[in-house]
Structures are given as C-alpha cells and as structure tokens.
Amino acid sequence: MEQPYIHILDPYPQQAPEQNRLHPFYDFVREGKLTTTRCKKCGTLPWPPRVVCPQCMSDELEWAEMPREGTIYTFTAQEAGLPPGYALPTIFALIDLPNGVRLLSVIEESELSEIKSGATVEFIVKHVPNDRVMPAFRIKR
C-alpha cells in the first residue's frame, strides 16, 4: 500500500470539562480519590457515575467518595490478543468494594502469585496517554 494504513481508536475517555460532564471523576482520581455519584433525592449510588439518577431520574447528584480498598471477586490474566498499545499480560478483575459497588478494573504493581480471588486490593492511579487517568488497583501493601 502506498499510503500508510490508517487505524486509530482513542480508547480512553475524554476527561476535560469541555467534553465530559463527569470530568470531576477524573480530577478526583488525580487527587487519589475514587468516587461515584449519589442521588440527592433517593440516595441511589450507581456505578458508573451518571448525570441523571437511573432510579428516580433526578439530575440533582453529588460526588461521593468510595472506599479505597476492596476484594477480588474473580480475575483473569490475559496473555495474548490484547488491542495494540496494551501491556501483556493485563490482569482484569472484578473488585467488590465494602459499600456494595462492584468495579471492573485492572490490577497492576503486584506479583501474579499474590493475585487471588478474595485478596484485598487498594486503589491506585493509572496514567494513560495525553495526561489522562484511570482508576486501577494493586494488592494491598
């Protein structure tokens, strides 16, 4: 092919105020806080955060900080077939927080032998391209 084959997909969420009403979530992540939205009317605490409460349709929501530690429900180490730009292996896990919220995230900065169902993990900040961030976890130190 004479021209370069163009393939691009920016996989990370837009995080600036101009692009995303939920930008405070990412600002909190930068400060080391894991949050979601709580409905001021009915108290619903959904994951992921919203701009409208999925229970009562109120748009009066507030940011609520969530626990920094949780336990691994199940996990998997992906060793092949990740999209380009992702590290091998990537450890995906479903993580249960004590407030009842479950997250899908990645486990980093940990020995594979320590990663087990039921293990305690703690929230860390994952830096991704273009000065953006995602929540991630590591085995509790």
Next chain:
Amino acid sequence: MRRVAVVAAGMTRFGVRQATYRDLIQEAGKAAFDSNKNILPKDIDSFILSSVFPERSVFQSHLACLAAESVGVRPHKFFGRVENMCGSGIVGIRTAYAAIVAGLSDLVMVMGAEKMNIPAPEEAVLNMMTGLDREWEGAYGLTAPPMFALAAQAHALKYGTTEEQLSRVSVKNHGHSKNNPFAQFQKGTSMEQVMCSKMIASPLRLFHCSSMSDGAAAVILASEERAKELTDKPIFIIGTGQAAHGYAVANFYRDMSHWPALKEAANDAYAMAGIGPDDIDFAEVHDCFSIAEIIAYEELGFCEKGEGGRFVEQGLSDYGGKVVVNPRGGLIGCGHPLGATGVAHAGEVFLQMRGEAGPRQVPGAKIALSHTNSGPGEHHILIYQKGF
C-alpha cells in the same frame, strides 16, 4: 397472532475469506434464493441486515439498503439494520418476526454479515473493544476473552468446573464442524491439542475461544399464508425470548456463574412455545467460549445448575446423548462472524429439519432452540418447529 415460517436459508463458508463484505452478502443471498426456487429477489418486501461494526471494518455505514441492493432486493414495506453485538443475528430475526406478526410485512429477508479479518490484524482486536462499555471498562483493553474468563473463574470456584471439561466442549464442536463444509475449521481436534494450546485469558486457551471470522448468512421469513404459496416444508418460529441484565460487566450479576438473563429469555421462549427443555431435539448455542456453552446447558434447563461440566463430559450434549448441542460445530468450530452467527443458526435449523444435514444430521429433528448472547449479561432465544 400471525404465525411466521422460515421458507429459505443459505450461508457462505465462514473463515478468513478472500472476499469483500459485499461479496459475502451476495454469496449468502444466492445461497438463500437457491434453497427455494419459488422466491425471487423481486418478491421480497422487507429486509433486515444484522451487522456489528462495518463502520470500522469496511468503513461503511448506512448498510441495510446496500445489502438489499447487492442481492437485488428493493424493500418497500419494512427495512433497516440491527446491531446488538454478538447476538445481532437473532435480534434481526426477531425484528423481522415482529414485523410479520404486526402485519407490516409478508416476506422478509434477514441477512447477517460481518467482515472481521482486515489487513491490519491488530485493528480487528480494537474493533472488538467497541462492543464493551468503552469509557468505564473497554478503556482498560477489555474484550470478550477476559470478560468470559471472569465467568469461567466464577464457575470453577463455585462448582469445580475443570479445564478438561472446558476442553470437552471444544473437542465436541470441532468434531461436529468436521462434517460442515461451511465451517472455518474442518479438521477436528484432540484434548491434547486443546489443553496445550496458547493461553489467552486464564483459564481460557486458544481452542476454548471462537475465532474472528468473515461470513454471511441469510434467511427468508414469511407469514403462514405466504409460506403456503412458497413451500411445502415450512419451519415455524414457535417461541422467542430476550433479556438483558446490565451493560457494564461489573453490573451483570453478583454471581457470574449464574446467568439469570439467559434463564429468563429461555423460560419466556419455552412458555410461548408451550414446551420445555426436554422437548428440544437439538440446540444451536452461543459457544463464543467453551464456558458459555457449559453455563448455557444449565440455564437452558438441559441439566441442573452447576452440572454443565459433567453434562459435556458424559457426552450428554452430543449425538446419542440428551440433546445434540451445536451440530453445526458451534462458534468454536464454524468461526463467529458476529452479525452472521444467529442467522447461520437458522440455516442449520433449515437443513436439519429437512433432513439435509448430511453426516451431521440429528435423526428425527423436529424442535430446535437457537441461543445467542451479547456478553454474559444479554441473551436472545428462538425456538423453531418443523411444520411438515
């Protein structure tokens, strides 16, 4: 309520095909029209295309009429494209079914088509990521294999399901696709080959996974009245169901080894058909990964909850067992061109009910169930009955 019949069906070979998206659509269209010489493209009044990401894989949107024009159809009653990730094929058939029941259409072609293998293979993997919750989960690089691996781990932890049992599903389905000239894989496999294959996402190895495949499949559905004019071998849709429990993987189920959305969809379909799991002669089940077939046995009621691993180990999902599951070879044996899969299920039903399935014929097949998922949280069911 108006009854709806399958009156024609055909498909392309699945695999890494030296063919464009449109080539595949034309091949499947011809195969469907060839299966019933009483129907010509000009007779079709409505057209549904099931296709997942041609916007990325062939850089084309606005697809239903592209596909219709490619097979000489000028839809003038009801048409459009359906996208619902891996379950798109059944969702397309359900949409066409509803149109006929509602009286909006009498003769619909449902085309499922996908071109997944493209010059940059890594882009094909990127494309699969678009089907996940990209902002909150997909952005981590999540695609289908780790999502199903999380369920496999949950099932192993709770019920002791073994890697050997997962592998039995792959050996069975590769064994079936050996007898299917339209399958991507026609060589069969062994337990050793499956269990020594490359680890993809623990505990799922390469041979526990279906492949990214190019392919298309088409069926023609008719109102009962119209069907009488077109064939003396109609196959009726007698039940259908659908349920979704969440979009983010984190929100599907607290217990990932139970898939209540599948049970709910199946029970609705059984109730509508007035039958139960024991009445099913064969089932086309969404084995995108071997764990998905094991959990499907349980939620479809073919065995008790937690017994799925033993069910396949004892040969109960194979010829001579309780219910033949995936006689076509499943997604593991045939490949999984996303939008085409559920429509290819209907193609298998068409051949089996007519006794034209050759060496993979299920003796005396009269009632069949077709199941696809769009991830562990979303399920789609059709039940077909031989009408002759």
